[in-house]
Amino acid sequence: MTTSLTLATAPVVQRWRPRPGAIVGALMLGTVLLLTALVPLLPGYDPMGQDLRAALLPPFTDPAHPLGTDALGRDLLSRLALASAVTLGMTVLIVIMNAVLGSLVGILAGYYGGRLEALITLVSNVTLAMPVVLLLIAICAVLRPSAGLTILVLGCTWWVGYARVTRNIAAALRRQDFVVSPLTQGADSVWVLTRHIVPNVWPHTLIIAATDVATIVLITSSLEYLGLGVQPPVPSWGSMIFDGQRHLAGDPWLALLPGLMLLLAVGGVQFLSQQFTAETRGGLLRKGGMR
Amino acid sequence: ATGTLMLSGCAGGFDDGGDAASGDTPTRIVAAIPTDPTSMDPIKSGALVVLSVFFHTFDQLVTITADGELAPKLATEWTANDDLTQWDFTLQEGVTASNGEAITAEDVAFSYQTILADPTGENFAYLSSVASVEAVDDLTVRFTLKSPFSAFPRNTSLISIVPADTYQEMGADAFAQAPIGSGPYLFDKIQTGVSYDLVRNDGYWGDAPAIESISLQPVSSDESRVNGVLSGSLDVAPIGPTQVESVEGQDSAQVFSALSNGVVFLGVNSTSGVLTDARIREAIGLAIDKEAITEGLLSGLAEPAATTLAPAVEGYSEDVTDPAYDPERARELLAEAGYAGEPIPFDYATDGRIPLSADVAQTIQASLEEVGITIDLRGADQQAHTLKVRGREMEGIYLNTWAPSTVDGDLPLTDLYEPAGNNNYAQDPRTAELAAEQRGVEGASRLDVFAELLSYSNEQGYYVPLYVPMNNYAADADLDWTPRADGLFDFTQTSFK
Amino acid sequence: MSAVLRIDDLRIETDGETPRVLVDGVSLRVDRGESLGVVGESGSGKSLTVLAALGLLPVGTRVTGGRIVLDDRVLVDVEAGVWAGERELRALRGRTAAMVFQDPMSSLDPLRAVGAQVASAVRVHAPRLGRRAARERAIELLSSVGVRHAAERAATRPHQWSGGMRQRAMIAMAIAHDPLLLIADEPTTALDVTVQAQVMDLLAEVRERTGSALVLITHDLGLVAENSDRLAVMHHGRVVETGATRAVLAAPAEDYTRRLMAAMPAEQERATPAVRTGEADALDAENIVVDYRVSGRKTPVRAVDGVSVRIMAGETVAVVGESGCGKSSLAKAVLGIQPAAAGTVVVGGVPLRSELAGRTAAERELAQIVFQDPYSALDPRLTVHELVAEPLRIRRVYDRATVGALLADVGLDESYAKRLPGQLSGGQRQRVGIARALALRPKLLVLDEPVSALDVSIQAQVLTLLDTLQREHGLGYLFISHDLGVVRSIADRVIVMQHGRVVEEAPTAQIFSDPQHPFTRQLLAAVPRLDGPRRTARTAAAS
Amino acid sequence: MTSLLHRPEPGRRSHSVSDVLLFIARRLALAVATVLAVVTIAFVLGRATGEPGALLLPDNATQADVEALNSALGFDRPLLLQYLDTLAGLVTGDFGDSYRLRESALGLVLERVPATIELAFWAFVIGLALAVVAALAIQLTGSRVLRAIVGWAGALRQSVPDFFFALLLVLAFSVLLGALPSLGRTSYASLVLPVVTLVTGQFVMYLRLLDAALSEQAGQDFVRTAIAQGQRRSTVLFTRMLPNAIVPVLGMAGLNLGGLLGGTVVVEVVFAWPGLGKLLTDAVSQRDFPIVQAGLVFVALAFVIVNTAVDVLVRRIDTRTAAA
Numbered sequence A: 001m002t003t004s005l006t007l008a009t010a011p012v013v014q015r016w017r018p019r020p021g022a023i024v025g026a027l028m029l030g031t032v033l034l035l036t037a038l039v040p041l042l043p044g045y046d047p048m049g050q051d052l053r054a055a056l057l058p059p060f061t062d063p064a065h066p067l068g069t070d071a072l073g074r075d076l077l078s079r080l081a082l083a084s085a086v087t088l089g090m091t092v093l094i095v096i097m098n099a100v101l102g103s104l105v106g107i108l109a110g111y112y113g114g115r116l117e118a119l120i121t122l123v124s125n126v127t128l129a130m131p132v133v134l135l136l137i138a139i140c141a142v143l144r145p146s147a148g149l150t151i152l153v154l155g156c157t158w159w160v161g162y163a164r165v166t167r168n169i170a171a172a173l174r175r176q177d178f179v180v181s182p183l184t185q186g187a188d189s190v191w192v193l194t195r196h197i198v199p200n201v202w203p204h205t206l207i208i209a210a211t212d213v214a215t216i217v218l219i220t221s222s223l224e225y226l227g228l229g230v231q232p233p234v235p236s237w238g239s240m241i242f243d244g245q246r247h248l249a250g251d252p253w254l255a256l257l258p259g260l261m262l263l264l265a266v267g268g269v270q271f272l273s274q275q276f277t278a279e280t281r282g283g284l285l286r287k288g289g290m291r
Numbered sequence B: 001a002t003g004t005l006m007l008s009g010c011a012g013g014f015d016d017g018g019d020a021a022s023g024d025t026p027t028r029i030v031a032a033i034p035t036d037p038t039s040m041d042p043i044k045s046g047a048l049v050v051l052s053v054f055f056h057t058f059d060q061l062v063t064i065t066a067d068g069e070l071a072p073k074l075a076t077e078w079t080a081n082d083d084l085t086q087w088d089f090t091l092q093e094g095v096t097a098s099n100g101e102a103i104t105a106e107d108v109a110f111s112y113q114t115i116l117a118d119p120t121g122e123n124f125a126y127l128s129s130v131a132s133v134e135a136v137d138d139l140t141v142r143f144t145l146k147s148p149f150s151a152f153p154r155n156t157s158l159i160s161i162v163p164a165d166t167y168q169e170m171g172a173d174a175f176a177q178a179p180i181g182s183g184p185y186l187f188d189k190i191q192t193g194v195s196y197d198l199v200r201n202d203g204y205w206g207d208a209p210a211i212e213s214i215s216l217q218p219v220s221s222d223e224s225r226v227n228g229v230l231s232g233s234l235d236v237a238p239i240g241p242t243q244v245e246s247v248e249g250q251d252s253a254q255v256f257s258a259l260s261n262g263v264v265f266l267g268v269n270s271t272s273g274v275l276t277d278a279r280i281r282e283a284i285g286l287a288i289d290k291e292a293i294t295e296g297l298l299s300g301l302a303e304p305a306a307t308t309l310a311p312a313v314e315g316y317s318e319d320v321t322d323p324a325y326d327p328e329r330a331r332e333l334l335a336e337a338g339y340a341g342e343p344i345p346f347d348y349a350t351d352g353r354i355p356l357s358a359d360v361a362q363t364i365q366a367s368l369e370e371v372g373i374t375i376d377l378r379g380a381d382q383q384a385h386t387l388k389v390r391g392r393e394m395e396g397i398y399l400n401t402w403a404p405s406t407v408d409g410d411l412p413l414t415d416l417y418e419p420a421g422n423n424n425y426a427q428d429p430r431t432a433e434l435a436a437e438q439r440g441v442e443g444a445s446r447l448d449v450f451a452e453l454l455s456y457s458n459e460q461g462y463y464v465p466l467y468v469p470m471n472n473y474a475a476d477a478d479l480d481w482t483p484r485a486d487g488l489f490d491f492t493q494t495s496f497k
Numbered sequence C: 001m002s003a004v005l006r007i008d009d010l011r012i013e014t015d016g017e018t019p020r021v022l023v024d025g026v027s028l029r030v031d032r033g034e035s036l037g038v039v040g041e042s043g044s045g046k047s048l049t050v051l052a053a054l055g056l057l058p059v060g061t062r063v064t065g066g067r068i069v070l071d072d073r074v075l076v077d078v079e080a081g082v083w084a085g086e087r088e089l090r091a092l093r094g095r096t097a098a099m100v101f102q103d104p105m106s107s108l109d110p111l112r113a114v115g116a117q118v119a120s121a122v123r124v125h126a127p128r129l130g131r132r133a134a135r136e137r138a139i140e141l142l143s144s145v146g147v148r149h150a151a152e153r154a155a156t157r158p159h160q161w162s163g164g165m166r167q168r169a170m171i172a173m174a175i176a177h178d179p180l181l182l183i184a185d186e187p188t189t190a191l192d193v194t195v196q197a198q199v200m201d202l203l204a205e206v207r208e209r210t211g212s213a214l215v216l217i218t219h220d221l222g223l224v225a226e227n228s229d230r231l232a233v234m235h236h237g238r239v240v241e242t243g244a245t246r247a248v249l250a251a252p253a254e255d256y257t258r259r260l261m262a263a264m265p266a267e268q269e270r271a272t273p274a275v276r277t278g279e280a281d282a283l284d285a286e287n288i289v290v291d292y293r294v295s296g297r298k299t300p301v302r303a304v305d306g307v308s309v310r311i312m313a314g315e316t317v318a319v320v321g322e323s324g325c326g327k328s329s330l331a332k333a334v335l336g337i338q339p340a341a342a343g344t345v346v347v348g349g350v351p352l353r354s355e356l357a358g359r360t361a362a363e364r365e366l367a368q369i370v371f372q373d374p375y376s377a378l379d380p381r382l383t384v385h386e387l388v389a390e391p392l393r394i395r396r397v398y399d400r401a402t403v404g405a406l407l408a409d410v411g412l413d414e415s416y417a418k419r420l421p422g423q424l425s426g427g428q429r430q431r432v433g434i435a436r437a438l439a440l441r442p443k444l445l446v447l448d449e450p451v452s453a454l455d456v457s458i459q460a461q462v463l464t465l466l467d468t469l470q471r472e473h474g475l476g477y478l479f480i481s482h483d484l485g486v487v488r489s490i491a492d493r494v495i496v497m498q499h500g501r502v503v504e505e506a507p508t509a510q511i512f513s514d515p516q517h518p519f520t521r522q523l524l525a526a527v528p529r530l531d532g533p534r535r536t537a538r539t540a541a542a543s
Numbered sequence D: 001m002t003s004l005l006h007r008p009e010p011g012r013r014s015h016s017v018s019d020v021l022l023f024i025a026r027r028l029a030l031a032v033a034t035v036l037a038v039v040t041i042a043f044v045l046g047r048a049t050g051e052p053g054a055l056l057l058p059d060n061a062t063q064a065d066v067e068a069l070n071s072a073l074g075f076d077r078p079l080l081l082q083y084l085d086t087l088a089g090l091v092t093g094d095f096g097d098s099y100r101l102r103e104s105a106l107g108l109v110l111e112r113v114p115a116t117i118e119l120a121f122w123a124f125v126i127g128l129a130l131a132v133v134a135a136l137a138i139q140l141t142g143s144r145v146l147r148a149i150v151g152w153a154g155a156l157r158q159s160v161p162d163f164f165f166a167l168l169l170v171l172a173f174s175v176l177l178g179a180l181p182s183l184g185r186t187s188y189a190s191l192v193l194p195v196v197t198l199v200t201g202q203f204v205m206y207l208r209l210l211d212a213a214l215s216e217q218a219g220q221d222f223v224r225t226a227i228a229q230g231q232r233r234s235t236v237l238f239t240r241m242l243p244n245a246i247v248p249v250l251g252m253a254g255l256n257l258g259g260l261l262g263g264t265v266v267v268e269v270v271f272a273w274p275g276l277g278k279l280l281t282d283a284v285s286q287r288d289f290p291i292v293q294a295g296l297v298f299v300a301l302a303f304v305i306v307n308t309a310v311d312v313l314v315r316r317i318d319t320r321t322a323a324a
Ligand SMILES: Nc1ncnc2c1ncn2[C@@H]1O[C@H](COP(=O)(O)OP(=O)(O)OP(=O)(O)O)[C@@H](O)[C@H]1O
Pocket: C014, C022, C040, C041, C042, C043, C044, C045, C046, C047, C048, C049, C058, C059, C060, C061, C219
């Protein structure tokens, strides 16, 4: 997405010197991951078991349900943990699919240019003009809506940002002498692509992917708002927030707890990703006089 | 240049009028409808939500009151011949459409004939029993039916009468843009999908309603409708069961809840897999704790149902019962039938007609799995679900609902038990026979036929009636209004306190 | 005579917990109307010192000691705790002291018309001047620095200006307020020799008019010799020697200065040619034509127009000419990177297809190239070892020992093998480039300005290395350069190109002693020399 | 001597007629190809989702009624014919009548367009403007604290899904304070909440891009030149850095505005905003293909037009790209 990433500010993955933001980010994300990993080990873990008579228990009132229960009387803590696993799993899959697809397309377009690039421009235009939501509704109408389908559709349609950035970088790299030089020594394009282009492009892909994690979590949760995506009774953050907002007046924690998880994850990834963006702040435009 | 263009574009999009009245009792009502109405041409259009508009702007031969009774509207009285195949309606005298055209038997006949001429119209299905319509004289219309049909007048409550000459002069398309009727309200402004504004027809032949103008606005999100009422953007709006409690606590709003004319039930494909075994079908019925759903999940805003007809609907009988919740017996039956955990597909629509359908489906799944039935839960959006229902493609059980707009048992039972019915997987000749039989009889004997049919159906386990939901509305605290069982709006008797 | 700029004991360090000292105890003094040359190898702190004088230090560096006095105003006195504020500095910048930077390409805003940029430089210190008046003054200034049709050209953007023209615009901006001091940080490094001479002439002429003092930063000793009154030599963040330019150059007192001078290319041809007879010609290119197709233009741009080059084994043929004359295009055509539209290329006796893709791997080995820019020529992620090993791996003949031998050939020992290009100096990078080009034992080595990005001292090392390698392997060199001094010391024959054509071809000695074509003579005249004519702002010096 | 400096200019190609024509031709071809592809995909998906008859008739309609309707709508004809018909409709601009609403599909789409443009336009303009202001403030003050605050606020907002954020806005400003209408498109006040929802979501992205671009500009030589001339930092920021930094951001913004014009379904649903997004999503689920086709063609065209406009703008700002 960040078209301003040029070779000049190329993020050479540098020595690991954590910034304060990155530590906060790691803590936030760590909380989510820890919850996801540890809660299923607890004795009371049961994300599906219903008890309509114990519905809508507030948090911290019943030791059997530390965070209370939802409208069907299911244990909220267990559901939060399962939802985290589901949401994070989906998101990571989608992001990886897009990152790989987009970078591949972008690199090929940037490296070969010409007709291939024109074709890719057309495809990405069509992809962008074809709203993902519409595509999903149509496809779900044929097949059944499911997490897998959402992953597949989103995983194949959210790559244009990657393609744009990697295309620019690959096009710039193609003109670099170090890319031309193996060619004069008898190498073929595959050699150049795998040894020089891809390794120099992927740090950029990584940065976009990090920011994309947040976007994808939000898109999938918006899709669940429309009934597309993970199917009940399996929860996701998005569906939990959506279901919970019906009870916002009386039992706000139903929406706020998954909202908090989302915040921790999105914020965490965002702050972590800032670790990678080169800090070329201030430049000559810094304030003050001689000092 | 683009900027100014857009700005002027926006300016054109807003109407400047705010609420006309201020201080005194309001005379304008803004009501939310849950879906976009279709065309404003009543000949073509017959979807339920549009009737909320047509009830105000057109006359129908008869009307169904808020409590489900049949009452005169354009027709003052109606009679049938002995075998119930010929119905004569006598019309009100001196009725004119808002453009002055007199509404006579000719107009009624024209409206019905036009509908009957087009089998692809939305209204055609309501008149499938009609063989011909003719104007006997200025004030008498005669319907000749293909077969006896005792509840025929109820079906006419859905058909709006248009002024024939005007309709023909304007043509259907132009008429849909600026419809003219003889109802208590006139069309003021139509913004498709945005708002349908009506004003009182001061030349209306009947009693003048209290409300001066009505604006019906589609608002698809439950939350938005509640908040619309709470913030004053709306005066009345249908809301979901979970929202009732939060509205009840507010001073600025009140809640109306009334038992609806519909029943939520499980359809059963009794010709597929293990469901061919009546014992397993029975076990499904026994395994579901309807009370828990209505009291727990739906906060008491529904009543357990024993038949596929709601109490408000003509044909309902208290005598028909179904076995109570008995998971033990269900397990026994399953064991008897030799059920070995074959998964039973369970289809439901995630959004749309049944409020909280996903929660309901999950609860049912949990209850069935409790007694050892394996359920394969399959959610889909409402349209995909509907297509599947209409295509009779269900492979196991499915969540469905039937709410007859005529508030009469004929429509649902035709669909549930006659051979062409969408939900009729069993194709049991006995149910088909009974369903046809009720049309030929009237009064108590008709009710008996209904009772027999419904009891037989329960015994066979063709359907599992679940509950009768309430229609819930959030409304302005000062609104004096009685909600209808069918969930449609009719504000002719409404006023503000 | 009072000093315009006085720097005492200046110390500049990096920010952070473990500051590095970049400039240490530098003292300089520039008197009114005087011209001070500052020389030293790359990274010696020349730029930082003068940038500090205007409070323009880049982020991450700061003054930690010393005093800077500009036109009797104390800008910094660390001990006394004096720190000039932004407002005070702004009043001085551009009015008392103005700067001309190295790269005219990037020093102008690419999106604004040049005239507007000059006009805004005018208005900074003359806010009451109306826009129209400022624009007129800008055109006046541009005309005064030799921009013809200034009124028309002023409306165009920098990318439509040539490098020399841009540097003129930079100078026009710098003299907008007749500053007491002009600071020129390598003002001509990016320019051709001929253009360089013009720019230096212009600076002298301008100073004559304005009486400005000049600080000229460069690593070209010839340039300071011709253009400065006094000289300061910097090394590792310190001033190692100062004095009158002529005196210092005639009798350098410091060892480092002597080394600098020794590294300058000798002004004579090389003694013993390495040409081998009896072997196939390294290169035989006939009537090469290179066209560039440009979108929106029907006729292609012809960069090389029927050039023939013949290089024997062990021979060095230099191609010289001003920027844009087609030197690199010719090299690319020989290598097939930019296929020749016409002509034939025979390398080591093997006729080659014009486009690279049409050449077999074995054919590609015959000719190798060392690129002009050592920074973009090496993949920043690979170690030196991997970089040199790459051609061997491509041909599947990789072997640790071979790589070691190649590195040894170019004078890099084992300890460099694990380093990344970012950890090498420019000269070391260029050596890696050469080692890599030699890995496949080519017949022809194309050297596209191999030393123009390097300091004199490193330049000398690389040239010596090239000479050694040529003798050892009997390589043919196609040596592209616009530095005639370098060419003289290494080439056997010289080809002078102009506008894509060869205007003169002759043995090196003959070119330098008896140039035939006027363009060749122009090129030669423009080369700055230690004993060249002095350009001084006489009137200013006299006053 | 000076003749060397005044070498003939290497042709200024940016304004040659054939170049502009070529650009227009390319763009047209791209637009046509995009629309064709979109329509074809929509057609294929549409036919795969099933015939709509059953959705258009009441529950008590029989199979025969449904089939009659489907064949009246032309679904019994060969697929190729149906496809050619769709293409013909594309050429004549007649996409047929909506199955459900029984009105001209194009008319219905165009009816919704002003509402969508209004929302997209304001969200875009305000989002970009806010980002510019914030980015400038960060650069001007050089404040790490400000950058951190804006960054945190952005992350916070981004982690609240649009539908939830919109709901919170409604609860706060409509229900509790009664200050703003909670739904509909009836006055300028009703624009506020939907636009705020969109703006706050977009703003962070623009801000990040701009901040990165400005920070990069800050290290440029021409900025140093301007400072060395004694220019004010604010002047340099506004006249030198901003125009240069906005160029890469514009490309992204173009993509984004294109996306906004496709309709922002969630916001439209929550605020009952009569925009294209809701119409299109409903049409897709209701198998109302004429509307789907007309809507997608509009979206695709809007997309190509917006991005062409951005390209032209970038070419005007930065003539180098035109030459490149
Ligand atoms: N922003 C900075 N942060 C840290 N170190 C810097 C910075 N800028 C320059 N340096 C270091 O300061 C030293 C002096 O740099 P300076 O630019 O003054 O060299 P120079 O003599 O001008 O060299 P050149 O001839 O290459 O321009 C170098 O070692 C350089 O790496």
